[in-house]
Amino acid sequence: MSIERNQLLSCFDGLLQPERFKDYGPNGLQVEGRREIKRLVSGVTASRALIEAAIADKADAIFVHHGLFWRGMDGRITGWLKERIRLLLAHDINLFAYHLPLDAHPALGNNAQLGARLGLQGEAAFGEQNLGWLAKADFASAEQLAAHVRAALGREVTVADGPAPKPLRRIAWCTGGAQGFFEAAIAAGADAYITGEISEPQAHLARETGTVFIAAGHHATERYGAPALAAHVAAELGLEHRFIDIDNPA
Numbered sequence: 184m185s186i187e188r189n190q191l192l193s194c195f196d197g198l199l200q201p202e203r204f205k206d207y208g209p210n211g212l213q214v215e216g217r218r219e220i221k222r223l224v225s226g227v228t229a230s231r232a233l234i235e236a237a238i239a240d241k242a243d244a245i246f247v248h249h250g251l252f253w254r255g256m257d258g259r260i261t262g263w264l265k266e267r268i269r270l271l272l273a274h275d276i277n278l279f280a281y282h283l284p285l286d287a288h289p290a291l292g293n294n295a296q297l298g299a300r301l302g303l304q305g306e307a308a309f310g311e312q313n314l315g316w317l318a319k320a321d322f323a324s325a326e327q328l329a330a331h332v333r334a335a336l337g338r339e340v341t342v343a344d345g346p347a348p349k350p351l352r353r354i355a356w357c358t359g360g361a362q363g364f365f366e367a368a369i370a371a372g373a374d375a376y377i378t379g380e381i382s383e384p385q386a387h388l389a390r391e392t393g394t395v396f397i398a399a400g401h402h403a404t405e406r407y408g409a410p411a412l413a414a415h416v417a418a419e420l421g422l423e424h425r426f427i428d429i430d431n432p433a
Contacts, residue, residue, distance in 0.1 A: 184421040185221035188212070188277055191244065194416050198291070199284035204312060206283045208253040214268060216277035220244045222423040225413035227405055227431070229278055231263070234270045236427045242276060246413045248293065248405055250280025285408045286314055286358060291415055293358040296407030300335050301377075303354055309371040310364040315357040317371055322351040325395040328375055336403050343386040345393030351375045358404040362396075369394050379404040379433075402431035 192212050201210035213229075224242040226233040228249040237245050251267060260268060271278055286293045289305075294316045298305050305316035322328040325344040328351055332340050355373035357364050360380045368376040369392050376394060379401035389396040410426035417424035 185219045185243075186420050186422065188215070188218050188220055188244075191220055191223075191277075191416070191420065191422075192279065194420060195246070195279055195281065195412075198412065198416070199281050199288060201281060201284045204283040204287070208250060208280075208282060210281045210284055211279065212277060213250045213252060213280050214271045214276075214278040216271065217243055217275040220277065220422065223413055223417050223425075225409040225424065225426045226429060227402055227409055228429070229267065229280060230429055231267050231270065232429045233427060234267055234276070236429070237276060238270065238274050240425055240427070242425075244277040244279060245271075246279045246281075246409060246416075248280070248282060248285050248409050250278065250282070283312065283314065285412065286405075287312070288408070288412065291408065291412040293405045293408035294356065296411050297356060297358050297377075297404050300407060301332065301356075302335075303356070307371070309355065310357065310361075310367040315355055315361070315364050315368060315371070317353060317355050317368075317373060320351060320354040320375075322354075322375070324348045325351070325375065325397075327351075328354070328395065329397055332377060332397055332399050336399055338400055338403050340400075341381050341398040343381065343389035343396040345390055345395070347393060349374070349393065351395065358408075359401050362398070365389075365394075365396060377404075401433045403433075 220243040224237040303318040351374040355368035356377040381398035
């Protein structure tokens, strides 16, 4: 079974509602390929490795969280960007990308899917555009929470903690590069905050406020939304779907 490109785009837009978000790049169809689509590949980032894997998989379309175009880019199609676009055009593959809308979807998005993997049920939102999530929890210490995250994601994590260990009753999280939401998480009453990356200020804030900060990897925290949403859409429209996870230490 195949569907028309615009039907797939309408389905993605209907679920993710990109018009609700002020984002860092264009959401939706970023590179136009063949009109008829029957095989969909999902991945985290529109890297050359993912595009090449999608070509080998005979995909008609690729669905990702990190697309090719971002606010403030130079705008010239040269080097690595030219090569990615060349491959897509040469093989007539559509590229769909959704950034913040995919983070935010209440059931299939990155935050929802990471919460499910960690056993956290989001009960409140916080931060810019309400992208951060909060949940009740019951962890005895930062060490216990870190071990739980490490086991769930299968990778090491970076932990910044305060001077006095304490039980963690409210956990906040936002996937990817959302270390800048830490202060908003503290203001929202979180005992711990989980995201993908850590920058220099967060360790000081953790020590001074007693709020635990855990960086679990940008890619590692955003591996779950794209396949969940793409699989949902593929099942709804009768498409073939495969998630291809390109290894990334970040």
